[in-house]
Amino acid sequence: MSDVTPLPHPSATVVEVRGITRRYPRTEHAAVDDLDLDVAQGEILCLLGPSGCGKTTLLRLIAGFEMPDAGRVRIAGTIVADADTWIEPERRRIGFVFQDYALFPHLNVRQNVAFGLRQGSKTARLKQADAVLDLVGLTIFADRYPHQLSGGQQQRVALARALAPAPAVILLDEPFSNLDAALRGSTRDEVRQILKRTGTTAVLVTHDQEEAMTFADRLAVMRSGRLEQVGTPEGVYERPATAFVASFLGRTNLVRGEGDGSTARTPLGNLALARPAHGQVLLSVRPEALGFSTNGTGTPVRVMQREFKGHDLTYTCQLADGERLKVVVQTGPGCPVCVGDVVPVVICGAAVPLEASTASRPRA
Amino acid sequence: MLIPAIVAGIGTLIPIVYLVLRAFDADLATVQRLVLRERTWTLMVNTVALTAGVLVLSTVMAVPLAWLTVRSDLRWKRLITILAVVPLAIPGYVVAYSLISLGGANGFLSTLLGTVVPRPSGYWGAVAALTLYTYPYLFLNVRAALLGLDPSLEESARSLGHGGRAVVWRVILPQMRPALLAGWLVIALYVLGDFGVVALMRFEAYSYAIYLQYSSAFDRTYAAWLSLILLALTLAIVATEGRLLGKRKYARTGSGSQRAVVMTRLRRWSPLAYGYVALVMLSALGLPFLVLASWMVLAPPSAEAWLSVLEAFLRTASVAVPAAIITALAAMPIAYLAARVRIPGSQLIERLAYLGYAIPPVSLALAMVFFSLRSVPWLYQTMAILIVAYVISFLALAIGPIRSALMQVPPRLEEAARSLGRRPFVAFFQTTFPLIRRPVVAGTALVLMVAMKELPLTFLLAPTGFTTLSVRVFTRTSEGMMAEAAPFALAIVLFSSLFVGLLVSYEGRR
Numbered sequence: 001m002s003d004v005t006p007l008p009h010p011s012a013t014v015v016e017v018r019g020i021t022r023r024y025p026r027t028e029h030a031a032v033d034d035l036d037l038d039v040a041q042g043e044i045l046c047l048l049g050p051s052g053c054g055k056t057t058l059l060r061l062i063a064g065f066e067m068p069d070a071g072r073v074r075i076a077g078t079i080v081a082d083a084d085t086w087i088e089p090e091r092r093r094i095g096f097v098f099q100d101y102a103l104f105p106h107l108n109v110r111q112n113v114a115f116g117l118r119q120g121s122k123t124a125r126l127k128q129a130d131a132v133l134d135l136v137g138l139t140i141f142a143d144r145y146p147h148q149l150s151g152g153q154q155q156r157v158a159l160a161r162a163l164a165p166a167p168a169v170i171l172l173d174e175p176f177s178n179l180d181a182a183l184r185g186s187t188r189d190e191v192r193q194i195l196k197r198t199g200t201t202a203v204l205v206t207h208d209q210e211e212a213m214t215f216a217d218r219l220a221v222m223r224s225g226r227l228e229q230v231g232t233p234e235g236v237y238e239r240p241a242t243a244f245v246a247s248f249l250g251r252t253n254l255v256r257g258e259g260d261g262s263t264a265r266t267p268l269g270n271l272a273l274a275r276p277a278h279g280q281v282l283l284s285v286r287p288e289a290l291g292f293s294t295n296g297t298g299t300p301v302r303v304m305q306r307e308f309k310g311h312d313l314t315y316t317c318q319l320a321d322g323e324r325l326k327v328v329v330q331t332g333p334g335c336p337v338c339v340g341d342v343v344p345v346v347i348c349g350a351a352v353p354l355e356a357s358t359a360s361r362p363r364a
Numbered sequence: 365m366l367i368p369a370i371v372a373g374i375g376t377l378i379p380i381v382y383l384v385l386r387a388f389d390a391d392l393a394t395v396q397r398l399v400l401r402e403r404t405w406t407l408m409v410n411t412v413a414l415t416a417g418v419l420v421l422s423t424v425m426a427v428p429l430a431w432l433t434v435r436s437d438l439r440w441k442r443l444i445t446i447l448a449v450v451p452l453a454i455p456g457y458v459v460a461y462s463l464i465s466l467g468g469a470n471g472f473l474s475t476l477l478g479t480v481v482p483r484p485s486g487y488w489g490a491v492a493a494l495t496l497y498t499y500p501y502l503f504l505n506v507r508a509a510l511l512g513l514d515p516s517l518e519e520s521a522r523s524l525g526h527g528g529r530a531v532v533w534r535v536i537l538p539q540m541r542p543a544l545l546a547g548w549l550v551i552a553l554y555v556l557g558d559f560g561v562v563a564l565m566r567f568e569a570y571s572y573a574i575y576l577q578y579s580s581a582f583d584r585t586y587a588a589w590l591s592l593i594l595l596a597l598t599l600a601i602v603a604t605e606g607r608l609l610g611k612r613k614y615a616r617t618g619s620g621s622q623r624a625v626v627m628t629r630l631r632r633w634s635p636l637a638y639g640y641v642a643l644v645m646l647s648a649l650g651l652p653f654l655v656l657a658s659w660m661v662l663a664p665p666s667a668e669a670w671l672s673v674l675e676a677f678l679r680t681a682s683v684a685v686p687a688a689i690i691t692a693l694a695a696m697p698i699a700y701l702a703a704r705v706r707i708p709g710s711q712l713i714e715r716l717a718y719l720g721y722a723i724p725p726v727s728l729a730l731a732m733v734f735f736s737l738r739s740v741p742w743l744y745q746t747m748a749i750l751i752v753a754y755v756i757s758f759l760a761l762a763i764g765p766i767r768s769a770l771m772q773v774p775p776r777l778e779e780a781a782r783s784l785g786r787r788p789f790v791a792f793f794q795t796t797f798p799l800i801r802r803p804v805v806a807g808t809a810l811v812l813m814v815a816m817k818e819l820p821l822t823f824l825l826a827p828t829g830f831t832t833l834s835v836r837v838f839t840r841t842s843e844g845m846m847a848e849a850a851p852f853a854l855a856i857v858l859f860s861s862l863f864v865g866l867l868v869s870y871e872g873r874r
Contacts, residue, residue, distance in 0.1 A: 088782070
């Protein structure tokens with residue numbers, strides 16, 4: 001199915017959000033607070049954050065199911081919401097995949113997919129729906145009704161229905177959360193392939209960091225209605241901007257230190273810094289960036305707990321000199337260190353200096 | 365959606381406003397002299413006594429029947445349940461007609477046996493007729509509650525050392541409370557609103573007195589005052605029920621599925637149980653059907669009589685059908701508002717619709733008379749005003765099923781349709797409406813059936829000479845022409861029973 005060619009201008013911005021704010025009545029904080037976001041043509045952006053951080057509200061603001069209190073949304077060059085403009089969701093050229101799929105129970109799969117097609121004769125539209133069903137590999141289920149399908153199949157019908165009218169952007173609200181773990185991984189891969197094959201621009205909301213990292217071209221980590229950090233999955237993981245991002249995206253050690261440019265003095269010794277920092281600084285050191293040294297150099301720690309996970313080993317340790325700092329170290333599965341051992345730990349890589357969280361900054 | 369809902373909701377209030385205006389037409393001294401006389405008090409005592417009598421008697425009828433069909437090893441329980449509900453299809457004035465038919469010089473028993481048995485009338489006649497046609501409401505409520513009882517609660521009580529009687533008082537009855545209250549409320553509303561039975565039994569309860577005052581005396585201010593007092597009594601009963609019910613929760617709190625109930629073995633009590641069931645069935649169902657069938661044999665109606673029945677039937681349908689359709693159209697936006705839209709006031713509009721249902725029909729009819737005479741005189745005594753009264757009175761019947769169906773349809777469906785390019789109204793009709801079509805049809809049918817057998821609104825508001833089936837039964841019976849009333853009553857009973865059957869099977873499908 002490579003005949004669906006991606007649209008030109010790969011760098012064009014499809015979704016542009018500026019200063020958007022949504023406040024629910026009788027709540028202290030805004031659900032979405034003065035937020036900016038850009039999504040480029042053909043890009044898959046994942047909005048990642050804990051529950052209640054406002055990610056679904058942001059998605060519904062883009063879709064037009066919620067009205068912003070302030071700010072502007074532009075989709076494919078057209079302003080769809082600002083102080084003077086309000087374009088209804090049905091005129092926004094969006095596709096939406098709901099958490100519970102929201103398939104029409106009174107229509108069969110083909111009719112569901114054809115629902116959003118408005119041009120051409122009825123037979124032409126059903127034919128077009130069949131083409132999209134072929135794309136998601138559900139041709140043989142075209143005459144079934146939603147309740148006769150498995151969760152993963154319903155998921156793909158919902159995707160096909162949203163894709164069929166060729167929307168400017170497709171918005172997915174926790175689309176994999178209703179699938180069981182075994183099915184989730186494979187469905188995710190399929191959906192990603194389909195989106196890439198069709199060159200579709202997509203915004204996906206999730207609270208699952210693993211899902212966000214495998215699915216996204218770009219990751220936007222959200223907290224308390226604001227964006228904490230936006231970047232590629234690798235970039236955000238390796239260089240988290242704040243303590244929140246560092247600990248939400250995988251495990252990390254948060255270590256206080258005194259920066260003097262390219263290094264910092266810490267309880268774990270002098271650490272190289274990923275970017276220059278001066279004075280009091282909070283550092284993120286990933287467990288896999290730490291290791292036990294065999295030549296005696298490094299800071300001695302006492303092993304408190306050992307978790308064997310098959311492909312690796314995670315040790316929870318405490319500084320041996322009595323300072324109460326917990327250190328998590330990840331090693332290969334064959335590491336001989338046991339609980340109760342005192343061993344020196346060394347860093348292989350750089351520590352990342354963190355900024356204060358945007359959520360704790362004063363609000364406008 | 366909003367505007368039609370508001371219009372329909374406010375519409376309920378207008379006639380009441382006019383009733384109040386009419387009541388305060390007279391100067392205060394006149395009002396005092398009118399209202400504070402002994403007769404008002406006597407009517408109050410009569411009405412309350414009638415309500416109490418019907419509640420006691422219907423409880424005695426419904427509760428054992430419900431227990432037998434849910435918890436005992438009685439046979440043919442399904443059949444008995446269906447037969448116990450069928451009296452819902454028989455209007456009160458037909459039950460009263462059957463009872464009256466039994467006695468008197470021209471009565472059925474004297475024709476059959478040759479001896480004159482006195483006609484049932486007055487308090488006991490009214491209590492009997494009202495009980496026989498309202499007890500199914502209590503039966504259905506109690507039955508549903510008994511089905512929902514968790515047997516493990518009773519077993520827990522027994523394991524904690526309580527005997528059979530203590531279990532009934534301390535575990536079963538408290539859990540039956542909401543069902544009993546709900547059933548009693550419906551029955552009380554029927555008794556207060558009833559006109560046909562009390563008028564035929566010539567028992568001076570409020571609604572009959574209002575009618576007498578309105579039709580024979582020229583003092584309509586007193587009629588307006590009596591209507592307001594009746595309305596106040598009705599609302600007081602609704603409020604009392606709400607207060608007694610409180611905010612307690614009666615649902616199971618734990619998880620885990622409910623075990624099947626062990627049926628109580630009747631053993632040597634079973635003849636008594638069968639006898640009881642037979643007695644209830646015979647009086648509630650057998651009586652009207654036997655009386656009507658006997659009249660058909662004893663005094664077969666002529667072809668001409670059947671023709672006039674058909675004529676009356678078509679005339680009845682000519683107002684009932686438009687009323688049912690308009691009611692459904694008005695109910696949809698109100699139900700949508702109540703189920704979906706979270707704005708202040710959306711619940712209030714629904715409450716107003718329920719108020720319309722609770723207004724005693726005689727009060728409503730009088731209010732419509734005052735309203736039309738004062739504001740829209742060209743509508744007085746037209747079919748239009750009758751249809752408006754039907755809509756106000758029956759709106760709640762259509763809202764109920766539509767609202768509960770709407771609650772089950774996820775709002776996401778409409779959002780999905782809108783993300784696929786549909787305008788809000790189109791989105792509703794293409795996604796939500798197909799899923800609530802059945803309840804809408806069922807609600808419309810229910811209103812149609814109720815409107816077909818409606819008596820007081822029709823009797824007081826219909827254009828002169830516009831005699832429906834119910835009006836025919838009523839006037840013939842009050843003139844003592846029992847045989848002549850029979851074919852009209854039979855037409856109503858057959859139509860209603862047929863409709864109830866259709867409705868049940870329509871709801872049961874899928």
